[in-house]
Amino acid sequence: MALTQVTSPHTSEGASTSWVMQQLLLATLPGMAALTWYFGWGTLINITLACITAISCEAVILKLRKRPVMFYLRDCSALVTAVLLGLALPPLAPWWLVITGTAFAMIMAKHLYGGLGYNPFNPAMVGYVVLLISFPVAMTMWPAPRPLLPEGVDVPSLWSSLQIVFPMLAAEPIDAFTMATPLDVFKQNTGQLVEQLYKSEALFVHGDLAGIGWETVNLAFLAGGIYLLARRIFTWHAPVAMLSTLALMTWFCYDGGSSASKGPLSLHLLSGATMLGAFFIVTDPVTSAVSNRGRLIYGGLIGLLVFVIRAWGNYPDALAFAVLLMNFAAPFIDYYTVPRTYGHDRARSALQKKD
Secondary structure: OOOOOOOOOOOOOOOOHHHHHHHHHHHOHHHHHHHHHHHOOHHHHHHHHHHHHHHHHHHHHHHHOOOOHHHHHOOOHHHHHHHHHHHHOOOOOOHHHHHHHHHHHHHOOOHHHOOOOOOOOOHHHHHHHHHHHHOOOHHHOOEOOHHHOOOOOOOOOHHHHHHHHOHHHOOOOOOOOEOOOHHHHHHHOOOOOHHHHHHHOHHHHOOOOOOOOHHHHHHHHHHHHHHHHHOOOOOOHHHHHHHHHHHHHHHHHOOOOOOOOOOOHHHHHHOOOHHHHHHHHOOOOOOOOOOHHHHHHHHHHHHHHHHHHHHHOOOOOOHHHHHHHHHHHHHHHHHHOOOOOOOOOOOOOOOOOOO
16 A cells, blocks of 8 residues: 655744744833833843843854854844843843843853753843842842932933943942832832822822833833734733733732732732733743643743732742743643644643553
């Protein structure tokens, strides 16, 4: 009997890695613009330093591994790691902080495991957590948003920003106006009702939903995430599961606004790195779950961990820790959410032997 060669059904040429990474970079522009408007040039300086460091580290390591340097640099994955870390770091962070975090992300979290596709943990989040644990003071020095600066004072100019980031450029030390983030303010609240806190703290008095500046930044990253969903760069499962679980936990634990409140829904969804995490970190195809069912579990558990750590942990914004913990658990989730093989009626059980 003659054998007929049958090709796989519904095959199509997939998008290249470089195109996907370029779309991710494009989608960060609204959030990047919002951060720059409210907090000044610091975010762009962070990103520039991080990109230079990431590309340099990647080129050197590829050369040492005797791999084609330009071939791998063209996939833009190093730039994505650098941009995400630069966006997450406080604007006007010292130059050495950005370089240290980016170098650790590229060398230890990416290439130590073999490069793109082999890293079990999100490199940008590894770099962020290392900096947060090692240099907690520098990682909490966020500048005041533009609307809250004293009358007649604007965000630092580009040259002034460079002098703050590189103190050796300034004849005398230059200080920037710094203040706590909305999540920090809420975490430190000890006796005020939520309504009283929102009427006494400038961040909330001048904001509409979750703190002046922060709510706009999160909405800008949400717009970028919707763009990526529309271009089908990733599926909706992980980000929707994360945000839905975070919202559900907030609703379930909200006590109406007492001094012991864990925060209203608007605060948890539109403060910190919530939207950046939901659409640009949680959706990382390398370190997340593979199947759609697995992504729902993966995203949902990240949302749960974010709320638990914010509410009862020591860190106001817990996204990086939640992501890294679930990166560790992603293979376990994949093991028990094996997708259905084409031609079979149902998915194979994880405990079932292969034919």
